[in-house]
Amino acid sequence: MKLNVRKSIAAVGTAMALAVTPVAVPSMAPTAFAASDDQYTTRKGAVESGLTQIKIAYAAKMAEIESTSTSVSGNDDADLKVSQARTKASEADGLIKLAEGYLESVEGKGNDDGNYGTLGSAQTALNDAKTALTRVDTYLTEARAAKKKAEDSKFECPGATNFDKKKDKVTEGSTTAGLKSFFTSSGNRVVYKNGKKECVSNREYYTDMLTKLVAVLGTVLTLITTATKISDVVMKAAPGAPA
Known part of the structure; x- marks a missing residue:
């Protein structure tokens, strides 16, 4: 009887020991992506090309803002939309400069640790800048529509047969x-x-x-x-x- 009790106690002790023994868990820390030189060169070229294109688009959009501002001047609703377009254009300008900064920070360093990711941040900034310019388009369209609506409301043509x-x-x-x-x-x-x-x-x-x-x-x-x-x-x- 005593022998059985001892065996039971020993079994319980072994089970408890196993329960508190630390178990190795695989690390969940992110692993840095090791880009090849070709991938690095491709991404860098995409950022450089993207910067050139977005700068041209930004300049064109600023010119459109000025021309629209002149054509809709005097209408409060339209003026507000132009102001919102300017704000978004300013946001795009800041993002373009941010992307330029990222690109400059990797110049001459090659495919070193972190530079591929830095170029990825530059691409994100460029995409955000494009989104901002799209909003500029929307605001300018709304500004012209507001001006036209105001003009149409004042337009009269008595007895128009058409x-x-x-x-x-x-x-x-x-x-x-x-x-x-x-x-x-x-x-x-x-x-x-x-x-x-x-x-x-x-x-x-x-x-x-x-x-x-x-x-x-x-x-x-x-x-x-x-x-x-x-x-x-x-x-x-x-x-x-x-x-």
């Missing part, structure tokens, strides 16, 4: 109504000139159309007359032609 009130937009309208108003000097028409809506009388609209049509017909008749004269000259010069 304005569909049900759809609230300019359509081809009723040709019959337009032609009737041509003879009665009444009625207007919405036209677009250089991308902007203008209100002109139907008489002016159709007179302009007729003037252009007459000019085209005149050109055609001139060409026909010229061709006929050339044909006559050729026929007379042909062998055996009557004198």
Whole structure:
């Protein structure tokens, strides 16, 4: 009986010892990526090319900001959007300079420890700069839309025969109504000139159309007359032609 008790105690002791014995656990620390020289060269070239392209895009976007600012000036909503575009452009500029700094820090060092990762940080900065410039595009589009909306709200063209009130937009309208108003000097028409809506009388609209049509017909008749004269000259010069 005593022997069995001793064996039981020994078994329990062994189990407890095993329970508290430390077990080796594989390390979870990140392992540094060892890039090849070709991978390093490829990434460095991508950063250099990316910087060149983003600088060109940034300069173009700044010019667009200035031109848009001038064209929408005076409209509060549009001015706000331009201001937001400037803020995003400034953010892009900072990211471009950050990428430049990363690139400069690895110049002349080659594929040493950490330089491949530094170039990766430069690529991240460039991608963020592209995203910022995309937002600049969005804000400028919204600025122009705000300006146009304000102009459209003030635009009036009484009795426009080509304005569909049900759809609230300019359509081809009723040709019959337009032609009737041509003879009665009444009625207007919405036209677009250089991308902007203008209100002109139907008489002016159709007179302009007729003037252009007459000019085209005149050109055609001139060409026909010229061709006929050339044909006559050729026929007379042909062998055996009557004198």
